[in-house]
Amino acid sequence: MNTKPDETAIVVKGLNHWFGTGEARKQAIYDVDLSFRRGSLTVLMGPSGSGKTTFLTLIGCLRDVMDGSVQLLGHELNGASTATNEMLRRRSGFIFQAHNLHESLSAIQNVMMGLQVHGRGIDKRQTREAAAHILGLVGLADRVEYLPGNLSGGQKQRVAVARALVGNPEVVFADEPTAALDRESGMNVVKILKRLGAERGTTTIMVTHDGRILEQADRIVTLEDGRVVGKSDAAP
Amino acid sequence: MTRLLERLLGRLPIGWLQLTHNRARLYSAIAGVAFANVLVIVQLGIAGSMTTATLQQYAYFDADIMISAEDANSMTEGGNVARQRLFQALADPGVTGGVSLFVANLAWERPKGQVLLQIFGVDPHATGFLNPEMAHKVAQLPLLNAAIIDRNTRGLDAEMLGGIRPHSPETFEYSGKTISLVDSFSGGGGFGTDGYLFVSDQTFLNLFGKRISGAPDHILLQVARGEDVGAVVARLRDTIGDKSLRIRSFADARAEDLAYQNTQRPTGLIFGFGVVIGILVGIVIVYQVLSTDVAAHLREYATFKAMGYSHKFFLGIVLEEAMILAIFGFAPGVIVASGLLSILHAKTGLPVAMTAETAIMVFVGTLAACALSGAIATRRLAAADPADLF
Numbered sequence: 345m346n347t348k349p350d351e352t353a354i355v356v357k358g359l360n361h362w363f364g365t366g367e368a369r370k371q372a373i374y375d376v377d378l379s380f381r382r383g384s385l386t387v388l389m390g391p392s393g394s395g396k397t398t399f400l401t402l403i404g405c406l407r408d409v410m411d412g413s414v415q416l417l418g419h420e421l422n423g424a425s426t427a428t429n430e431m432l433r434r435r436s437g438f439i440f441q442a443h444n445l446h447e448s449l450s451a452i453q454n455v456m457m458g459l460q461v462h463g464r465g466i467d468k469r470q471t472r473e474a475a476a477h478i479l480g481l482v483g484l485a486d487r488v489e490y491l492p493g494n495l496s497g498g499q500k501q502r503v504a505v506a507r508a509l510v511g512n513p514e515v516v517f518a519d520e521p522t523a524a525l526d527r528e529s530g531m532n533v534v535k536i537l538k539r540l541g542a543e544r545g546t547t548t549i550m551v552t553h554d555g556r557i558l559e560q561a562d563r564i565v566t567l568e569d570g571r572v573v574g575k576s577d578a579a580p
Numbered sequence: 581m582t583r584l585l586e587r588l589l590g591r592l593p594i595g596w597l598q599l600t601h602n603r604a605r606l607y608s609a610i611a612g613v614a615f616a617n618v619l620v621i622v623q624l625g626i627a628g629s630m631t632t633a634t635l636q637q638y639a640y641f642d643a644d645i646m647i648s649a650e651d652a653n654s655m656t657e658g659g660n661v662a663r664q665r666l667f668q669a670l671a672d673p674g675v676t677g678g679v680s681l682f683v684a685n686l687a688w689e690r691p692k693g694q695v696l697l698q699i700f701g702v703d704p705h706a707t708g709f710l711n712p713e714m715a716h717k718v719a720q721l722p723l724l725n726a727a728i729i730d731r732n733t734r735g736l737d738a739e740m741l742g743g744i745r746p747h748s749p750e751t752f753e754y755s756g757k758t759i760s761l762v763d764s765f766s767g768g769g770g771f772g773t774d775g776y777l778f779v780s781d782q783t784f785l786n787l788f789g790k791r792i793s794g795a796p797d798h799i800l801l802q803v804a805r806g807e808d809v810g811a812v813v814a815r816l817r818d819t820i821g822d823k824s825l826r827i828r829s830f831a832d833a834r835a836e837d838l839a840y841q842n843t844q845r846p847t848g849l850i851f852g853f854g855v856v857i858g859i860l861v862g863i864v865i866v867y868q869v870l871s872t873d874v875a876a877h878l879r880e881y882a883t884f885k886a887m888g889y890s891h892k893f894f895l896g897i898v899l900e901e902a903m904i905l906a907i908f909g910f911a912p913g914v915i916v917a918s919g920l921l922s923i924l925h926a927k928t929g930l931p932v933a934m935t936a937e938t939a940i941m942v943f944v945g946t947l948a949a950c951a952l953s954g955a956i957a958t959r960r961l962a963a964a965d966p967a968d969l970f
Contacts, residue, residue: 401967406886408965426890434888444883446594448601453592460591461888491601507887 617913701784
């Protein structure tokens, strides 16, 4: 397959995915073809159970591709080696619906983990400064040493956002990143993602039901029963 | 501690932070590892007492070769050896000396019950065949019916025995004869008898009327300095030519006795079984502790995996936790096990104790079991997609 790494971050061709086998087999994704332009912000919409999160985890390298092709940053994910998967995950940022913060690490330590994944050679002081800086950007400068157990749902979500973005990812996969946030915080997160897209070419694919974000999106893709049923603009 | 570990590991000490985050879980994990340590150390201590007790009787003597009857699996078992074999052995140019050794059990009837003593009849003039302490003490044995007794004999008052001196002896009757205890030495009860008694060969024959001087239980030999003991043993087997005898180096006799006690006698088998069960149960406990901990953090590990951390990173965390639990569980485990073994020693008189070698072995074993258990517990994480674990 021909890809244009300079322009396209992700290319999906004939993607199918199912859970279970035999009579218990349940197909979640049907023959999806999509591509995502570098620096764009795409919103995935659809009702519950339409396959949005499954699709996001497939193109985000968190689930093995069973059938079809996904090219992430120029690398084929179908049959990719463990090393390739790990390398691509390090180049991506994932914002989870349930925060998934490490309960025994403070906010800043959670964010530092997003940098330390790149190796031992990174200066510890610089790591800490970078983590503190991005926590400040999401409005948590006064909560850096708090454990997740002592943060509100919205604050945890902002720590998760900071952790995903601190390593300057080339692609950000976000599953309902603003669900737990108030309007101002939610819009702040989206602005940061938009700015990263404009300044660094960071591609964002976001699952959301938040109507406030739709107007910020470059493209809206709607899924229903595992099929793409609508795109707000033409594919790049 | 966190900063120290961070400096050592070159990363956040996640294992330490995880363990200390939930104190109740940490204490129960440490208690589990400590209990596994106690179990194994106590079982090893009990099994080790069999070794100590068996080797104790050989430690009184200084010999290079021992000749025994074919059925003499231990120091106290088996038939007699014709004394003429001693003379035959002395004809070998490599043999510098030899003595007869008589062994039997003697029951000392006391108002509070019977005390069973393992009695050695030795030539009191052949002090070169005894260890330095005994060589010094047997000088008093040429006196008929004089004896020196193990002051650690089970069932006897250690203070009373320790106070025995040639000028203030204790006496007791055996087989119509009065035995005079003229001194004491440090021994320790075994599994067959309560303690040891040393008498001269003449006193031995006087006490056991059916025994004769021409048929001792064992013959002890010493070889010339620089002589190859194995070569002398081989020559003696040829020269003596009696296939009904066991002619062995003293070291081999000791090792074979120990192997016999551990693998043929019910007590040794039971103790060995206890050690195996103790180790297995200990491993199961440690595995349970580590696998429970890994399971409790699986979702968090899956998040790290989704961020691009490799399996080596998770193994590092688990190894970190294994080391912390092994170290923190070891100290209380050793203290409790030492206390239990001391109580057991006080109650039974058996040489049950925890040696430094045992402690080190158990620590290394605990560390290995913890690390292996943790590594096995992370297999699910290695096999699964991160998305399946959230």
